[in-house]
Amino acid sequence: IAGGTGTLGRGVAEELRSRGHEVRVLSRRSGQYRVDLATGAGLGQAVDGCDVVVDASNDSSRHAAQTMVEGSRRLLAAGQAAGVGHHVAVSIVGCEQVPMSYFRVKAEQERVVSAGPVPWSLVRATQFHELVAGALAAAARWRVLPVPRAALQTVAAGEVARVVAHVAEGAPRLGRVEVAGPEVADVREMARIWRSATGRRALLLPVPLPGQLGRALRRGVLVSQRPDVTGTVRFADWLASPVPVSR
Numbered sequence: 001i002a003g004g005t006g007t008l009g010r011g012v013a014e015e016l017r018s019r020g021h022e023v024r025v026l027s028r029r030s031g032q033y034r035v036d037l038a039t040g041a042g043l044g045q046a047v048d049g050c051d052v053v054v055d056a057s058n059d060s061s062r063h064a065a066q067t068m069v070e071g072s073r074r075l076l077a078a079g080q081a082a083g084v085g086h087h088v089a090v091s092i093v094g095c096e097q098v099p100m101s102y103f104r105v106k107a108e109q110e111r112v113v114s115a116g117p118v119p120w121s122l123v124r125a126t127q128f129h130e131l132v133a134g135a136l137a138a139a140a141r142w143r144v145l146p147v148p149r150a151a152l153q154t155v156a157a158g159e160v161a162r163v164v165a166h167v168a169e170g171a172p173r174l175g176r177v178e179v180a181g182p183e184v185a186d187v188r189e190m191a192r193i194w195r196s197a198t199g200r201r202a203l204l205l206p207v208p209l210p211g212q213l214g215r216a217l218r219r220g221v222l223v224s225q226r227p228d229v230t231g232t233v234r235f236a237d238w239l240a241s242p243v244p245v246s247r
Contacts (some may be wrong), residue, residue, distance in 0.1 A: 085086030
């Protein structure tokens with residue numbers, strides 16, 4: 001599992017181990033299988049002998065394309081050389097419709113995987129509860145929550161991890177599986193829910209998003225109209241659960 005130390009990758013690793021599979025966790029911080037997708041260092045040895053590669057890696061920096069696009073090419077090449085029979089990549093619902101560099105990188109990563117030399121499956125998910133809670137917690141340090149108008153359909157990362165594990169166990173689909181949360185909500189309403197659940201005092205500050213980005217988010221490009229799998233844990237319930245919450 002490339003990116004096996006991240007929010008999703010950890011969950012996928014735990015889920016596959018619970019099903020009796022041998023799992024290798026690949027990341028720059030991994031003890032045994034230390035790899036760097038941006039350079040390819042360590043990839044050959046890490047995937048040697050593997051049947052399936054799951055790419056749950058992520059990079060939101062300005063070097064995102066080097067990690068996720070070129071890194072996918074390196075990971076696919078290493079997988080082909082090692083005889084990997086199934087490459088499972090994780091992406092984002094609607095990424096090709098969002099005019100932001102990170103989402104363009106994710107869309108390009110999808111194209112690289114679908115044109116690559118290893119039979120593949122693509123799991124697309126909506127935004128994670130964890131991502132939204134973390135972003136709100138970071139903003140609340142300044143006692144203000146700048147929130148745009150945007151429709152989201154957030155899902156718990158653990159529920160996505162189970163879908164990724166299920167897909168990894170099966171035959172390559174040569175297509176997408178979409179996972180989405182159980183409800184669609186505006187970011188402003190989610191901020192109110194988060195503030196109430198955490199008890200944080202922060203002013204809700206509506207922020208307009210002009211241009212193509214604002215129009216895209218308002219019309220719900222990050223929402224899945226017909227997901228293959230719908231999660232069951234609502235954002236409010238996730239916040240109220242024993243799962244650690246970003247505060």
